Amino acid sequence: MSVRLAVVGGGWAGLAAAVEAVSLGAAVTLFEMAPTLGGRARSLPAGPTPGDHALDNGQHILIGAYADTLALMRRVGANPDELLLRMPLRLRYPDRETLRLPPGPPALAFLRGVLGCGAWAWGDRLRLLVASTGWTMRGFRCDPASTVADLCADLPRDVRDDLIDPLCVAALNTPAAQASAQVFLRVLKDALFTGPGSADLLLPRQGLSALLPDPARAWLLQHGATVRTGRVQQLAATGRGWAVDGEAFDLVVLASSLGEAARLTRDLAPAWSAVAGAFEFQPIVTIYLESVGSALPAPMVALRESATEPAQFAFDLGQLGQQPGLFSLVVSGAGPWIAQGLDATGEAARAQAMRRLAWATPPRIVRVLSEKRATFACTPNLARPQASIAPGLMAAGDYLAGPYPATLEGAVRSGLAAARSALQQSGRPAPHRGAVDGQKRR
Template sequence: MTRLAVIGGGWAGLAAAVEAVSLGASVTLFEMAPTLGGRARSLEGTGPALDNGQHILIGAYKDTLALMRRVGGDPDSDLLRMPLRLRYPDRETLRLPPGPPTLAFLRGVLTCTAWSLQDRLRFLATSSLWTLRGFRCDPALTVAQLCGGLPRAVRDDLIDPLCVAALNTPSTQASALVFLRVLKDALFSGPGSADLLLPRRGLSALLPTPARAWLLSRGAELRTQRVQRLEAQGRQWKVDGEVFDAIVVACTSVEASRLTRDLAPHWSAAAGAFEFQPIVTIYLESAGSALPAPMVALRESATEPAQFAFDLGQLGQHPGLFSLVVSGAAPWVAQGLDATGAAALAQAQRHFQWATPPKIVRVLSEKRATFACTPGLNRPDASIGPGIWAAGDYLAGPYPATLEGAVQSGLSAARSAMRQPVGATSS
C-alpha cells in the first residue's frame, strides 16, 4: 500500500487526501491550523458562526460539487442555486435566464434595460469577437485594456465587478487572458454553468467537516502539525523524519516555497514570488432587516469599499446578519480594518433601508486571500520532483485562484502520486 503524506488541509489537500484514499493509499494529512478548510472555512468561537470570508461557487464547479457529494455532502440543499444576476440597490442589470448558454446570454443581454440598446449591441458584438477568437487574447493585456472599447455602463455594471469577484484583482491590473477563460467556462460551458451557488451553511459544513469524517472513517490519519522539513531518502521521502512513498504539498504557496527550498530551488523560487491580494469581509447585524435579494452588487469608489453584500438570513443561516465583501482590498487594508469597516458600514447605510441601525459584528481580513492575477504571471507546475507533487489554486493553469482550481489540483496530484509512487511498497 502506498504511503502518502498530504501537507495542508485546505480544499486542495482535502481533495488530494480523499482521492488518494479512494485509490487505495494510506494517507496521513498534516494541517497546522486547528481546523480544516484553509482559506475557506468557518471560524470557531462564541456567537453566530462566521466564515473567514464570503465565498461564491458557480454551476461550472463540477469537480467541487462532485467532491462534496462523494464525502456525504448535499450541495443541492446546502447551496442556493440562482441564475447569474447582478442586482444593485437601485436597479437590475444583467440577469441570465435558464436554457442553453449561448441563447441565455443573448436573451440576458438584449433584455437588460439598464443599458441602452446601442450599448447592448456593442457588448454582443464584442463578446462575439471573443468567441470567434476562442476566448484568447494577447497575454500582456489587462482586463481594462481588453474591454476599453466597451460602453462605460457595461464596464461599470458587469465587467469590473465580475473581474474583481473572479480574479480578486482590479481590472486595471488583472490578466485579460485568465478573465476570458473564466467567462468562457462560466457563461458558455453548458446549461447552468453561470448559476450562482450561495452557501446556505457555513463553509466548513460544505466540505471540510464531512471530508474529515469521511477520511477518518476510512483509516486516514489527520495530524495538527506544521511540517518543518522534507528530505529525500533514496526513492522515498521523509516528512519530519517519518518515511513516506510520496508527498502532495497542498499548503499555501508561501509554505510550499519554504518546504521545497533545498529540494527544488527553482520551483521554490517560483512558488515564493507571488504578490497577493487581500479580501476583507465586514459582518453587520441589524435585527428585522433584509436586503432586496440574497446577494446585491455595490459600486465601489474611493470612499465606498464593498463590491457585494449578502443577506445571511435569506440564505438560511442567521436572520439579521449581513456580510459586505471587499475584494482586491489592498488600498483599504493599508488604511486599517477599523477605517475599512467604518467606510463599509456607511456605504451600507446609504444604499439600503434598515429596520434597526446596523452594527459591525466583526471585520475579517484574509491578507493572502489569492495571488494577484496579473498578465504574464509565472506560476509553478504541479510536479516538484520525482515522487513529490504540489496542489493548490496558485499552480500553472488557465484559472484564477478559485475553490474549483484548488480541488482540481488536489485530485490531479493524488492521481499522479498513485500512478508513479516513488518507492511504493505493497502490503
C-alpha cells in the first residue's frame, strides 16, 4: 500500500511537494484554503464588468538561475520557453540605460557589462569591479549582521542608486538599509556567477496560474492525487501518524502560509510555532494601468523611487503577449506606502508614471492590489524555522532556514526537499521517481 501523504497548502511550495511525492509513489491529498491554487503567485479571475481584465495578484520575475522551478514546470507539462520571455539582465531607466549583461560565461559577461555601462564614470565602474572581486574572493560571505547598505557603503552613489538598491528590493523585498547583506550576496552569486544565462530575466507571457498552479493541478489529478479546497482546522498527531481534520495520513508536509503554519503547530510544536509566528513582513503593491495605444521603451523599465514616487519597476503587459495597453507598476518594500492607503499609493504611482514615461493616452488606474504579507522582511541574523517540525511532519515554504530570500525558487526547492525527507522518514521507502511514467497511478 502506498504511503498516504497530506500536503497542507497549495502555493508553489505545496505544489512542488505534492508533485514530488506523487512522483515518488505516495498517495497524495493536497489541501488549499483558497478557491484556487498558487498562493501568493496566482491569477485572479476577471471582474464581473465587461472588459474587466484577468489580473495576477502581483507581478513576478523569474531568473535563469531558477533551475528547480523551470524543471518543475516542464515536469507538469508547462513549457518555460513558451510561457516566459527570456531576456538578458538589463536595467533600463526612462532616461538612460545602465547595466546590461551580454551573453557568455558569467564572470566575463559581468565584466563586459560593467565596463560597457556608459551611464557610469570609469572610476565608478572600476570600483564596482573591485568590490565584486572582493565578494568573490571571500566566497560571497560577509558579517551576518551587515545590511546591504553596510556592504555597499563605499560604492559610488550612481552604482548604488542604479544597480544595488533596485536589485536588493526586487530580490529581497526589503530596503537596502534593512536587508541582509549575506542573503543579498548569495542572490548575486547564484544570479550573476553561476552559469551562462543564470542572470537572464524570465518575464511571464501569460497569467501566473498558467506557469505552474493550473498545469500542476491537472498533473496531480491525472496521476491520482486528490485536491481539496477549504481551510484546514486541525492537525493532530495520532499513534500511527497524523490526522488532518480527522482524516488519517502517514506523513504531512505543511506548506501553508506562515500564519497558518504557526496556528496549526501551536500545540504540536510550540517552539517551532513561536519562531514561525515571530516574523515581520514586507508588503508589495501592484498598480495596474490602462493606456490605449501606449507602449514602454522595453517590456520592463526600472524607475527611481522617492518620497513621492513609490514604484521601482514598470511592465508593459502588451509587449509580454498579454493585454495590449495594460501596464503594471510594482512597489516593493511598500510598508510606508501601505500606511498611506492603497488609493493614495495608486495615485502617486500613476502620477510618477505620467512624469517619467511617455503615453499616447493618459493612463487610468484599473486596479490596485496589495499583498500585505508578500514576503518576510529579509533582515540580518533573522531566525527562520527549520524544515523538520516533528517525525513525519515536514514544513515547506520560502521562509524556512536557508540562504535564500522569499522567492518562487526558494519555495519550490523547499517543497521538493520536504517531500523527499518525509518519505525517507516513513520507514517505507517509496519507489524511484520512475514509478510515475506519465500513466495514472492505480
